[in-house]
Amino acid sequence: MSSARVDYIAPWWTYWLHQFPHVNLRFQPLDHTFKPQDENYQQSLIFLGCVAAAGLGVNLLCLAIYLSCLCCCRKDEEEEESKKSNSCCVTWAAVAAGLICCVAVGVGFYGNSETNDGVYQLTYSLYNANHTLAGVDSLVTGTVGGMQSGLNEHLSRLGEIFAARGDFVQTLQFMQQMSDNIIKQLLGLPDWEKAKVDLAAIADQTAYVEYYRWLTYLLILILDLVICLAACLGLAKQSRWLLTTMMVCGVLTLILSWASLGADVATAVGTSDFCVAPDKFLMNQTKDVISSDIVHYYLYCSQTLPNPFQQSLTVFQRSLTTMQIQIQGLLQFAVPLFPTAERDLLSIQHLLNNSEASLHQLTALLDCRGLNKDYLDALIGVCYDGVEGLLYLCLFSLLAACAFSVMLCAIPRAWRQIANRDRDYDDIEDGDPFNPQSRRMTSHHSHQANMHSFCSYSSSMGSQTSLHPPTQAVTNAPLSEYMNQSALFGGNPRYENVPLIGRGSPPPSLYSQPYRNR
Numbered sequence: 001m002s003s004a005r006v007d008y009i010a011p012w013w014t015y016w017l018h019q020f021p022h023v024n025l026r027f028q029p030l031d032h033t034f035k036p037q038d039e040n041y042q043q044s045l046i047f048l049g050c051v052a053a054a055g056l057g058v059n060l061l062c063l064a065i066y067l068s069c070l071c072c073c074r075k076d077e078e079e080e081e082s083k084k085s086n087s088c089c090v091t092w093a094a095v096a097a098g099l100i101c102c103v104a105v106g107v108g109f110y111g112n113s114e115t116n117d118g119v120y121q122l123t124y125s126l127y128n129a130n131h132t133l134a135g136v137d138s139l140v141t142g143t144v145g146g147m148q149s150g151l152n153e154h155l156s157r158l159g160e161i162f163a164a165r166g167d168f169v170q171t172l173q174f175m176q177q178m179s180d181n182i183i184k185q186l187l188g189l190p191d192w193e194k195a196k197v198d199l200a201a202i203a204d205q206t207a208y209v210e211y212y213r214w215l216t217y218l219l220i221l222i223l224d225l226v227i228c229l230a231a232c233l234g235l236a237k238q239s240r241w242l243l244t245t246m247m248v249c250g251v252l253t254l255i256l257s258w259a260s261l262g263a264d265v266a267t268a269v270g271t272s273d274f275c276v277a278p279d280k281f282l283m284n285q286t287k288d289v290i291s292s293d294i295v296h297y298y299l300y301c302s303q304t305l306p307n308p309f310q311q312s313l314t315v316f317q318r319s320l321t322t323m324q325i326q327i328q329g330l331l332q333f334a335v336p337l338f339p340t341a342e343r344d345l346l347s348i349q350h351l352l353n354n355s356e357a358s359l360h361q362l363t364a365l366l367d368c369r370g371l372n373k374d375y376l377d378a379l380i381g382v383c384y385d386g387v388e389g390l391l392y393l394c395l396f397s398l399l400a401a402c403a404f405s406v407m408l409c410a411i412p413r414a415w416r417q418i419a420n421r422d423r424d425y426d427d428i429e430d431g432d433p434f435n436p437q438s439r440r441m442t443s444h445h446s447h448q449a450n451m452h453s454f455c456s457y458s459s460s461m462g463s464q465t466s467l468h469p470p471t472q473a474v475t476n477a478p479l480s481e482y483m484n485q486s487a488l489f490g491g492n493p494r495y496e497n498v499p500l501i502g503r504g505s506p507p508p509s510l511y512s513q514p515y516r517n518r
Contacts, residue, residue: 111392
């Protein structure tokens, strides 16, 4: 049997996944045979998902401990070197999280595409096999129906016409026996209708589930990328609300990553259990529908294996040939005597020609090479592309969990730095010239003081006009020019200390007198 094995070798990663421990929820070890209907086997796959859930719990526990230490065990960070060190740590953590997230998303897109290609190849092969079985069923049904209805009707009329000739009637009876023999052989073929319906249902359900699986992973990949970019943007702009939002989204995405990891591992292990010994599972599933010889013939398509349909097809062929010879004889010898029999004889000849064409098509469809090719294509799609894509999706989930863990560690430190910066600004005295808020207040007060000095100067000039004759008209500069000059000197200067640039200043005797009088 091993020499007749089909050219299929399970990939190494399926054997590796097949060696994963299979334990039910009562922690009892199980064998690694693929039995999807068995409750204990289902529990062994659920157990793998529980392992991923335990990993999520450990991850969240480590993050909680880290955040607790960060909040409770505060160190003195007033020194400049400590601030620079923390800022550098946050920067590198953000860079690492961004790079890991980008790599994870790339791996996820590749794995999602590979899995989709494998499942598509599986469904395509199932639909091809379903089409083949439907063709076999259609040919068998059409041939049996033609023999039972059309041929019997023509033979009955010919029996009435040839009633006076015993030899012709005997020929018709012999043809009836050949027809019954053909019907018997065709009815002895397997009932493909049930298998055809099962294949179509499996293909439809698989395509339906795969579409939503592919779409779900596509949305997860896009969501991970958007959250990572938004978190990096929040760190760069030091936005508190954006960092808070991304931290909440990061926790949810971390949970989603571990959940997808558990589902992918369970699916990959179950599929690998099938890929290691697919023929054994298929023979167990079809033993109540099709004989083991026929299933073995299609699974192990080899020239050394006998064709289980060969005898039936040979009897079919010989019976048709015998009937065609009898029809030719009746057309040659009976038609000259019974001209009315020619129409029925020609109809029988046409029916036999159609049956012969159906025989050739049936022989080609029942050959093992067509269904075996579909079987191999389905195995390659599932066990190579499908399982490989699932492994890449598992790697994506792990990388995404690492990326968001790093991001969740970096965001609180960035938040703390932003809070320390704002607190340092609040601790600076209002009169400190290096305090940005003090600068803004000084600028505001300088505007008011400048306006007061300008008005004082104007009133002083008005009080001296009666004592001193006017010598030159004074052109007052715009207030904005004065403001710019005051800001240039960076303080709150008195008006008399500011150079009177562009104002057409009078001699010192005119503007020094008010101050002496004051």
